[in-house]
Amino acid sequence: MTNLFRSCRFLTLIGFVLAIHLQMLNAQNPIIGDQFSADPSARVFNGRMYVFSSHDIKAPEGKGLRPEWFCMEDYYVYSSENLVDWTNHGMILSQYDVPWVDSATYSMWAPDCIEKDGKYYFYFPANKIKEEGAKWGGFGIGVAVADSPEGPYVAQAEPIKGIHGIDPNVFIDKDGQAYIYYSLGQIFVAKLKDNMLELDSEPQAIANLPEKGMKEGPWLFEREGLYYLTLPHVENETERLEYAIADNPMGPFKMAGVIMDESPSGCWTNHHSIVEYQDQWYLFYHHNDYSPNFDKNRSVRVDSLFFNSDGTIRKVSPTLRGVGISKAYNTIEIDRYSAISDKGTEIAFINSSDTFKGWKTLMSEKGAWLRYDRVDFSGQKPGKIKLRVQAPSGAVIELRENSLQGPILSKIKVPSGDTWQAVEAGVKNIKSEIIDLVFVLKKGSQLEIDWVQFE
Numbered sequence: 001m002t003n004l005f006r007s008c009r010f011l012t013l014i015g016f017v018l019a020i021h022l023q024m025l026n027a028q029n030p031i032i033g034d035q036f037s038a039d040p041s042a043r044v045f046n047g048r049m050y051v052f053s054s055h056d057i058k059a060p061e062g063k064g065l066r067p068e069w070f071c072m073e074d075y076y077v078y079s080s081e082n083l084v085d086w087t088n089h090g091m092i093l094s095q096y097d098v099p100w101v102d103s104a105t106y107s108m109w110a111p112d113c114i115e116k117d118g119k120y121y122f123y124f125p126a127n128k129i130k131e132e133g134a135k136w137g138g139f140g141i142g143v144a145v146a147d148s149p150e151g152p153y154v155a156q157a158e159p160i161k162g163i164h165g166i167d168p169n170v171f172i173d174k175d176g177q178a179y180i181y182y183s184l185g186q187i188f189v190a191k192l193k194d195n196m197l198e199l200d201s202e203p204q205a206i207a208n209l210p211e212k213g214m215k216e217g218p219w220l221f222e223r224e225g226l227y228y229l230t231l232p233h234v235e236n237e238t239e240r241l242e243y244a245i246a247d248n249p250m251g252p253f254k255m256a257g258v259i260m261d262e263s264p265s266g267c268w269t270n271h272h273s274i275v276e277y278q279d280q281w282y283l284f285y286h287h288n289d290y291s292p293n294f295d296k297n298r299s300v301r302v303d304s305l306f307f308n309s310d311g312t313i314r315k316v317s318p319t320l321r322g323v324g325i326s327k328a329y330n331t332i333e334i335d336r337y338s339a340i341s342d343k344g345t346e347i348a349f350i351n352s353s354d355t356f357k358g359w360k361t362l363m364s365e366k367g368a369w370l371r372y373d374r375v376d377f378s379g380q381k382p383g384k385i386k387l388r389v390q391a392p393s394g395a396v397i398e399l400r401e402n403s404l405q406g407p408i409l410s411k412i413k414v415p416s417g418d419t420w421q422a423v424e425a426g427v428k429n430i431k432s433e434i435i436d437l438v439f440v441l442k443k444g445s446q447l448e449i450d451w452v453q454f455e
Helices: 002-018
Strands: 023-026 038-045 048-056 072-080 085-094 112-116 119-127 139-146 166-172 178-184 186-192 219-223 226-234 239-246 254-260 273-277 280-287 299-305 345-349 359-363 369-376 384-391 395-401 408-414 417-426 434-443 447-454
Touching: 038 112, 038 273, 038 280, 038 299, 048 085, 048 112, 085 119, 085 139, 112 166, 119 166, 139 166, 139 178, 166 219, 178 219, 219 273, 254 280, 384 395, 384 408, 395 447, 408 417, 434 447
Parallel strands: none
Antiparallel strands: 023 085, 038 048, 048 072, 072 085, 112 119, 119 139, 166 178, 178 186, 219 226, 226 239, 239 254, 273 280, 280 299, 345 359, 359 447, 369 434, 384 417, 384 447, 395 408, 395 434
């Protein structure tokens, strides 16, 4: 076991070095478009947003906890300054790096990460190697430590003693006391010692939470003296995000409402995190965007979150547009729209057998429209717009500013053709500021748009 652990640790360090060639992701929702991702733990470190994510994969034959179930063997970290352009820093921890993990179970589920005294502590659940004669090892929660958010992370040789559960979340209060929250049928809380590796109190189940239905994935944060315990809860068939409020991190808590309703598409889980960044609160969560027919392959999303004057949370409606401001001179995927017409506009995969190629916008009747908000033209005025499109019988698109009644910025003629082509048109009167774009089909009935870009 020792030689295998060292060998895998070496390979992980090699992977970290290779991650110097970082991959840039330019996305709306979902924010990660090169692989599946789930269980986002969002943290602000050194003025930058980091998302620590679990990683869904297709289960190898005969592997995992059970067929057609979650299969997860490692963790990744991503970061961004503007919440639009995300850097993939690569894999930071694998089940093969941790000597106590049963690597046949592929059970590296929802993680968390927190900073204390210049060290970064990454908490993760996994199945332990079972003892002789046991049916399974049970879930433990481990810790890996690094000197920077990107790693490299070195896992402790043993899980935290006294914890049996999943979905760790760690919170450090203003007085420096750290708490760990986790789930296993109920939601539990315990104090951590200053070393962030050991319990400083016995775990206790948090009272006054819903008795019926599964509860998991706790996330605690503080705002204006109130402590918010947020959690996924299955009251009916799928998870919705709910929350309770207390004036102490250990409670007693009182249920206060729903943050996000059940997914209309039927995605069973919805794990999340809530964080403030540059004076705005955000809800990070996941959905099966790239895998609509199998909800065990999820992808991370983010939307803005707001509070009422009494401290309660306004319910968040999930969006495709997400957050952040798109730069006009980057490729803009308008299929991640802000709004579309009731008829004549829909979204489909470009290639249903390779969903990571993304989506396209389909317009099928005159007057169909799509609005894409928050595009930044500051400092420059473009001379033309370029689109990747196809239209068997040709089409004419009208580009307007901010609304259907807004000034016309361009008229784009799309030649007839049965394959994708790049089409250019001149633009005029675009203000050097942040505006919304509205695309209207003025002529044609079979228009497909992949992306747009200004030059």
